[in-house]
Amino acid sequence: MxxxxxxxxxxxxxxxxxxxxxxxxxxxxxxxxxxxxxxxxxxxxxxxxxxxxxxxxxxxxxxxxxxxxxxxxxxxxxxxxxxxxxxxxxxxxxxxxxxxxxxxxxxxxxxxxxxxxxxxxxxLPPATNNKDKFVYRQDGLAFREKGVDMGAIIKGFVANKYFEVYNYSSKPIRLDFADVPNFMDIAVEGTHTIEPYKTAKIKVKYNSGKAKYLGKLTSNILLKINKKNEIKFPIKANIKEDFSSVSVADFQNKSEIRVTPDYINLGRIETGKQYKTKLKIENRGASPLKIHNIIVPVYTTYSKLKNNTLNSGQSVILELTIETDKINILNEKRYISIISNDFINPILDVYLQGWSTSSIFINKKY
Incomplete structure (x- = not known):
């Protein structure tokens, strides 16, 4: 689909x-x-x-x-x-x-x-006091959200976003950062020490041109509190390819992705069992098809493609392994996303479907 x-x-x-x-x-x-x-x-x-x-x-x-x-x-x-x-x-x-x-x-x-x-x-709604505004609390710090969503960024562009941190403890807290990827800068405006019952503004600078992949990405950085405790803080972005320089000739000789099957039906599922399946990715267009990224649910793994660039008429097999014991009913992602340079379908989703007699999975698609 x-x-x-x-x-x-x-x-x-x-x-x-x-x-x-x-x-x-x-x-x-x-x-x-x-x-x-x-x-x-x-x-x-x-x-x-x-x-x-x-x-x-x-x-x-x-x-x-x-x-x-x-x-x-x-x-x-x-x-x-x-x-x-x-x-x-x-x-x-x-x-x-x-x-x-x-x-x-x-x-x-x-x-x-x-x-x-x-x-x-x-x-994010305005708030008249810090208690209502900063609802997520951990280790003396409070946040408005459990992470930052940068939104959509066209590949090559730089996006900036700010978020606030509130020190609800009675002691000063020094805030530092670790595991920050090379395409991102994150810094406290002013001093790194947040005084009791004060807020600090954090700036996230996201350089999508340096990011290795396209699609929906999550980078889990670490907020280090007083150089001891650590809070995992996800920063999300959806990086999209820049098609602004496409010419008429490019369009007439475009690549064209085709994936078979176009959905995966696992049938009856046995909880705890491992399922393996395959997808065939083919280039039906004239220009080379570049597969930028493959995004799968947390309960799915895939083998590395033998070739990420397919010339006209070429194909490659994507091997998938689905671990049913990792499926969470609250996980909304029920599809595999293949991101390529196809003008028509830069993001192509293959949906997963199945059923189980278990009360957790009955009549659920995943």
Missing amino acids: KKLAIIFWFYSACGLVAQDKIDLVFNETTHEFGSIDASERAVAVFSFVNVSANPVYIYHIEETYGCSIIYYSHRPVLVGATGTITVQYNHIGNYGEFAKSIYVKVSNGTDNRTLEFKLTGNI
């Missing part, structure tokens, strides 16, 4: 020739803000390259929630040129997790189509 497609190609219902179809390559169609403070601005920029045979233009945009300011390219976007759609989400008075959609109507003068774009994130 294909989770994300960021190329839209359309044919008119009237049997038009190939020159009348609309081909647009977007950097993303879903923008993840991650966690943001109620005082922060939430702005997403969707950029696209017109790889059609004709100019296209945006003639209408509508939203489902009425809380945004939207700017877009009003002039026709020529063949090979780039257009943008900028969305500023007004979240004042709205807190918690959100998922919003906007619908963009495009035309090439002959064919008209509607595209959907999504905004997701979590707005």
Whole structure:
């Protein structure tokens, strides 16, 4: 099952020739803000390259929630040129997790189509006192969340995010950091010593260009308290490939990922048993297919691919091992994500399915 497609190609219902179809390559169609403070601005920029045979233009945009300011390219976007759609989400008075959609109507003068774009994130509510604001507490320090979500970052870009730490103890606490990856800088603004009942602001600088992989990544850094106790603190990000320089020629000679089977049905599951299965990854396109990353659930392991770059017509086998005793009913991830340079499916998900007579797994998909 294909989770994300960021190329839209359309044919008119009237049997038009190939020159009348609309081909647009977007950097993303879903923008993840991650966690943001109620005082922060939430702005997403969707950029696209017109790889059609004709100019296209945006003639209408509508939203489902009425809380945004939207700017877009009003002039026709020529063949090979780039257009943008900028969305500023007004979240004042709205807190918690959100998922919003906007619908963009495009035309090439002959064919008209509607595209959907999504905004997701979590707005942290304001608080009148530190007890309500910093709800996660450990070893004298308190946090608003159990980690930091940087949201979506286009490969090569640098993202900055701040989070606050509160010292709820009666003694000063020195805060240091360990196990910080080379693509990330994390530092306390000001002194590393946090006085009793005071807060400190921490800056996270995330250089996605230095990150080895694409996709949803979690880096568990260590917060060292008084150089003794340690708190594991996850920092998450979703790094996406930059398609902004795609040309018409690139599109015409694109790579194309094909995975078989497109879902895995384990059938009846016996708890504690190990299951092995295989996926075939094939390049059906003209250009080399580069497999950037493979993300699996915690109960699944996979063998290293013999080749991460597949020329046209080549394939490789991905061997998977599923440990059923590690499956957690609270774990929402029920699919394997294969991240590649395919314009159409940069993130391709293969879903796992099965059932068990156990009360834990009955009628559950995983």
